[in-house]
Amino acid sequence: MSLVNPCAGLKLSEINMRLAEINHTKNSAAITNNGAAAATTDENECIVREQDRFMPIANVIRIMRKILPPHAKISDDAKETIQECVSEYISFITGEANERCQREQRKTITAEDVLWAMSKLGFDDYIEPLTLYLHRFREMEGDRGSMRAETLMKTSSRAMTAAEYHAAAAGSFAGFAPFHHHGFFGYLKDASISNGAAGTSLSQQANAVAAMANGDHQASHSQYDDNNK
Amino acid sequence: MRQAGKYSGFMMCGGIAGRTGPHSLPLARIKKIMKKSGEDVKMISGEAPIVFSKACELFIEELTRRSWATTLQGKRRTLHKDDVASAIVATDIFDFLVSMVSETASHSEDGTVPEEEETVGSS
Numbered sequence: 001m002s003l004v005n006p007c008a009g010l011k012l013s014e015i016n017m018r019l020a021e022i023n024h025t026k027n028s029a030a031i032t033n034n035g036a037a038a039a040t041t042d043e044n045e046c047i048v049r050e051q052d053r054f055m056p057i058a059n060v061i062r063i064m065r066k067i068l069p070p071h072a073k074i075s076d077d078a079k080e081t082i083q084e085c086v087s088e089y090i091s092f093i094t095g096e097a098n099e100r101c102q103r104e105q106r107k108t109i110t111a112e113d114v115l116w117a118m119s120k121l122g123f124d125d126y127i128e129p130l131t132l133y134l135h136r137f138r139e140m141e142g143d144r145g146s147m148r149a150e151t152l153m154k155t156s157s158r159a160m161t162a163a164e165y166h167a168a169a170a171g172s173f174a175g176f177a178p179f180h181h182h183g184f185f186g187y188l189k190d191a192s193i194s195n196g197a198a199g200t201s202l203s204q205q206a207n208a209v210a211a212m213a214n215g216d217h218q219a220s221h222s223q224y225d226d227n228n229k
Numbered sequence: 230m231r232q233a234g235k236y237s238g239f240m241m242c243g244g245i246a247g248r249t250g251p252h253s254l255p256l257a258r259i260k261k262i263m264k265k266s267g268e269d270v271k272m273i274s275g276e277a278p279i280v281f282s283k284a285c286e287l288f289i290e291e292l293t294r295r296s297w298a299t300t301l302q303g304k305r306r307t308l309h310k311d312d313v314a315s316a317i318v319a320t321d322i323f324d325f326l327v328s329m330v331s332e333t334a335s336h337s338e339d340g341t342v343p344e345e346e347e348t349v350g351s352s
Contacts, residue, residue, distance in 0.1 A: 115280060
């Protein structure tokens with residue numbers, strides 16, 4: 001599989017680095033005004049279109065370096081291959097998740113669909129760390145833009161014992177059922193008590209999380225029992 | 230593009246983004262790739278790209294680990310595309326990637342794989 005790129009003379013790796021810079025400096029502009037940003041110069045236009053298909057190579061390399069010993073070298077073609085593989089991975093999982101949505105006549109691909117698809121396609125080992133990650137994200141969502149979110153996250157990494165995690169995961173994930181609010185509302189309560197300093201009331205946080213979940217998730221999640229707090 | 234606003238609003242304006250940690254992959258890019266995976270991909274919840282950002286990290290880590298094992302077997306210190314290909318072929322769950330590295334298989338039979346081969350417009 002080769003990459004066709006009209007920007008002759010530029011190595012893909014160079015384009016990747018430059019795009020990483022471009023994306024870094026005008027991130028939100030690029031997202032919302034993608035057409036405008038792409039149209040500014042011909043060079044930018046072809047870079048944005050091509051690289052939309054892949055994760056920024058700088059990010060890919062950084063993750064690889066976490067695994068490799070310091071003296072290890074990575075060839076450019078290896079970097080690009082892995083970069084391509086990541087996109088293929090996303091497409092692969094999304095395709096399966098989307099099929100499930102269509103079978104169940106839902107329009108929105110949810111986090112649960114993604115996790116379900118990963119498990120079905122053999123990536124079981126990822127489910128546990130991903131579930132934990134998603135829980136932490138949802139907690140932070142409940143207290144957007146405030147230092148308490150960070151405090152809560154630090155607290156959570158201590159307070160969430162293996163037992164609590166498994167209880168939350170088991171309650172949330174039995175048979176790949178959607179996440180139950182009860183699971184992590186109970187968790188939030190524990191964290192607040194142990195933290196002590198968290199001023200935001202539990203019901204405020206719970207409402208915020210429920211509001212976010214309701215806003216994001218569509219009809220498929222009407223089965224959530226919002227009274228389950 | 231309202232979907233983009235849901236997470237780019239609070240994720241990208243520096244508020245939560247910094248607190249999810251330095252490891253996050255760009256959510257907008259993930260979402261673009263998800264949308265391109267099929268004609269009929271309609272809507273994507275705000276959390277799905279979040280899950281993918283972590284999942285891709287795990288994926289890269291696993292692929293790198295396995296590739297590096299092949300590098301070590303060859304007593305080398307440079308991770309090549311061939312090593313990635315070997316890791317893919319050797320791992321069941323990476324079967325979906327086999328077609329992406331099948332070119333490499335034919336190259337390695339020559340015994341020589343120039344490092345800087347993958348320039349724009351070649352092959």
